Amino acid sequence: xxxxxxxxxxxxTGETLLSVRDLGKTFDVSAPFxxxxxxGQPRVHLTAVDxxxxxxxxxxxxxxxGESGCGKSxxxxxxxxxxxxxxxxxxxxxxxxxxxxxxxxMAPLRRKWAMIFQDPYASLNPRWRVAxxxxxxxxxxxxxxxxxxxxxxxxxLLELVGLSALDGEKYPxxxxxxxxxxxxxxxxxxxxxxxxxxxxxxxALDVSVQAQILNLMKRLQRELGLTYLFIxxxxxxxxxxxxxxxxxxLGRLVEWSDARLLFSxxxxxxxxxLLDAIPDLEMSGRARTPVGGEVPSPxxxxxxxxFNPRCPFADERCRSETxxxxxxxxxxxxxxxxxxxxxxxxxxx
Amino acid sequence: xxxxxxxxxxxxxxxxxxxxxxxxxxxxRQSKVTMVAAAVTLVYFVFxxxxxxxxxxxxxxxxxxxxxxxxxxxxxxxxxxxxxxxxSDDQGRGILxxxxxxxxxxxxxxxxxxIFAAVLGxxxxxxxxxxxxxxxxxxxxxxxxxxxxxxxxxxxxxxxxARGVLxxxxxxxxxxxxxxxxxxxxxxxxxxxxxxxxxxxxKNKEYVQAARVIGVxxxxxxxxxxxxxxxxxxxxxxxxxxxxxIITEATLSFLGVGVPPTSPSLxxxxxxxxxxxxxxxxxxxxxxxxxxxVLVLAxxxxxxxxxxxxxxxxx
Numbered sequence: 001x002x003x004x005x006x007x008x009x010x011x012x013t014g015e016t017l018l019s020v021r022d023l024g025k026t027f028d029v030s031a032p033f034x035x036x037x038x039x040g041q042p043r044v045h046l047t048a049v050d051x052x053x054x055x056x057x058x059x060x061x062x063x064x065x066g067e068s069g070c071g072k073s074x075x076x077x078x079x080x081x082x083x084x085x086x087x088x089x090x091x092x093x094x095x096x097x098x099x100x101x102x103x104x105x106m107a108p109l110r111r112k113w114a115m116i117f118q119d120p121y122a123s124l125n126p127r128w129r130v131a132x133x134x135x136x137x138x139x140x141x142x143x144x145x146x147x148x149x150x151x152x153x154x155x156x157l158l159e160l161v162g163l164s165a166l167d168g169e170k171y172p173x174x175x176x177x178x179x180x181x182x183x184x185x186x187x188x189x190x191x192x193x194x195x196x197x198x199x200x201x202x203x204a205l206d207v208s209v210q211a212q213i214l215n216l217m218k219r220l221q222r223e224l225g226l227t228y229l230f231i232x233x234x235x236x237x238x239x240x241x242x243x244x245x246x247x248x249x250l251g252r253l254v255e256w257s258d259a260r261l262l263f264s265x266x267x268x269x270x271x272x273x274l275l276d277a278i279p280d281l282e283m284s285g286r287a288r289t290p291v292g293g294e295v296p297s298p299x300x301x302x303x304x305x306x307f308n309p310r311c312p313f314a315d316e317r318c319r320s321e322t323x324x325x326x327x328x329x330x331x332x333x334x335x336x337x338x339x340x341x342x343x344x345x346x347x348x349x
Numbered sequence: 350x351x352x353x354x355x356x357x358x359x360x361x362x363x364x365x366x367x368x369x370x371x372x373x374x375x376x377x378r379q380s381k382v383t384m385v386a387a388a389v390t391l392v393y394f395v396f397x398x399x400x401x402x403x404x405x406x407x408x409x410x411x412x413x414x415x416x417x418x419x420x421x422x423x424x425x426x427x428x429x430x431x432x433x434x435x436x437s438d439d440q441g442r443g444i445l446x447x448x449x450x451x452x453x454x455x456x457x458x459x460x461x462x463x464i465f466a467a468v469l470g471x472x473x474x475x476x477x478x479x480x481x482x483x484x485x486x487x488x489x490x491x492x493x494x495x496x497x498x499x500x501x502x503x504x505x506x507x508x509x510x511a512r513g514v515l516x517x518x519x520x521x522x523x524x525x526x527x528x529x530x531x532x533x534x535x536x537x538x539x540x541x542x543x544x545x546x547x548x549x550x551x552k553n554k555e556y557v558q559a560a561r562v563i564g565v566x567x568x569x570x571x572x573x574x575x576x577x578x579x580x581x582x583x584x585x586x587x588x589x590x591x592x593x594x595i596i597t598e599a600t601l602s603f604l605g606v607g608v609p610p611t612s613p614s615l616x617x618x619x620x621x622x623x624x625x626x627x628x629x630x631x632x633x634x635x636x637x638x639x640x641x642x643v644l645v646l647a648x649x650x651x652x653x654x655x656x657x658x659x660x661x662x663x664x
């Protein structure tokens with residue numbers, strides 16, 4: 001295997017802000033109790049996230065990519081505490097979140113992170129004025145007291161994301177998708193968080209608006225020193241914004257690395273297939289390997305490496321033994337072929 | 350749920366303007382039937398609210414009632430008395446006055462029981478929908494069991510139990526509460542089922558998750574985020590069950606288990622009149638019957654219109 005260059009680019013200070021270790025989440029998707037008893041159906045479990053580990057240095061952007069249903073949104077929800085992990089742990093600034101029992105102890109941590117959602121039409125309460133939506137974190141955490149102070153702060157936040165302070169009086173339905181996403185960002189910034197989880201924040205937007213929102217997010221990161229966990233299935237967007245990229249497949253993190261390295265020198269066969277599928281002017285006319293096959297059902301994933309039915313390099317070992325994470329440069333790869341060094345060098349290196 | 354109270358005065362006229370231009374107001378102006386129904390309902394409301402000033406005399410005040418005036422026919426019939434426009438009943442109470450006072454009781458009991466049923470049903474529906482699992486299953490099974498009994502049967506049952514427990518002496522004072530309770534308890538299921546359904550949709554929306562990310566307590570999430578977004582259908586059910594509640598109250602009173610006979614409601618009057626229908630005193634039962642039918646029809650038409658106006662698929 002080729003040697004890997006030292007990480008470049010990230011403005012990270014080296015300190016780890018968020019650390020995810022062996023994270024797993026299983027959902028019970030069984031039929032209702034009566035159906036199970038009457039029709040003799042067994043309990044059915046879906047493993048949405050399986051043994052995922054990664055670190056995010058302060059001030060950097062870590063992206064998770066993958067096909068629909070690969071568990072990337074579940075990771076996002078686990079990280080912000082919307083779901084409880086079935087196994088593993090999430091550490092934020094060195095604190096294990098699972099050890100925190102009460103809501104009161106959790107509150108000072110909760111104001112340090114925020115989440116931006118995918119659908120700007122569903123993520124703002126349609127019955128609330130924008131000012132109330134943006135002010136909710138401020139009020140809930142008791143960061144400011146007095147109506148005037150909160151109003152001023154909300155105005156500042158709205159102007160920070162490129163809206164007018166007067167927009168606070170309006171209702172969400174009076175705004176376009178891009179403007180709504182700006183409101184979501186303003187709300188996310190309201191508690192002055194260090195860490196923002198972005199669950200496909202641009203995939204519901206027009207391409208031109210996507211670029212505006214991404215540039216806004218990058219500018220805010222520079223100015224406020226934010227750390228992002230960025231969930232997306234759009235590799236072009238990910239390339240634009242990320243310092244690190246992790247690739248997920250059927251609940252497992254198959255590869256993560258420095259963003260430039262991952263795009264220039266992908267290791268895992270799945271990552272190569274994904275990158276091959278990006279439409280690209282330079283590549284037009286050239287034959288490309290299509291991503292073959294369907295994603296298997298996450299309820300009954302294939303044994304061994306989950307990717308083996310679609311992988312051109314799969315052998316007997318891949319079909320029986322789950323690959324372990326292998327340290328490669330800054331990142332990690334889970335692939336027997338990479339470990340054994342029997343993978344050909346990618347064409348577009 | 351406007352917590353920001355920065356509404357300058359200029360908003361008042363603004364909001365009136367917008368209310369007039371809104372879809373609902375437009376659909377109201379387009380429907381003549383609805384406007385008539387609204388006018389009729391409004392007349393009943395005014396009569397009910399200002400009964401002491403509108404009614405020719407107070408039929409509940411025993412000192413103003415004389416047995417000498419009993420069984421007077423309506424004023425246009427032979428032997429009619431101008432003091433009793435629509436005639437009088439067996440106690441000498443004017444039918445018109447009793448209708449005005451009676452619709453006051455009908456509306457008050459109807460509203461109170463609808464509010465009671467709505468609060469109970471919406472609360473249980475929200476709990477069931479948001480909590481899910483065993484709590485949801487329990488509440489919904491109770492609701493389904495209750496749904497398999499006719500509402501009037503449940504009302505009769507609760508009324509009977511309350512009377513048995515409290516005895517007949519206390520009946521006069523608490524009769525109203527018992528009847529409101531029994532009607533309310535027999536109508537909560539529809540609210541609970543509707544709200545549960547909407548709640549299950551809303552709780553998975555991202556704005557609810559956004560509130561949970563901040564750490565807002567579940568009770569507050571439900572109250573401040575979910576509740577305002579499930580109230581639309583509740584309003585429609587409330588209007589339709591208002592008509593049902595008025596009929597149920599009349600039915601209970603007709604069966605003699607409703608409001609005390611000293612303060613007759615429309616249902617009581619119909620029952621009293623029923624005894625004299627075959628002896629020729631038709632007005633005692635017919636006029637309250639017509640008044641009840643018109644009120645229920647008007648409220649029902651309003652409810653139907655509201656249901657259609659709020660249904661986005663019919664716009």
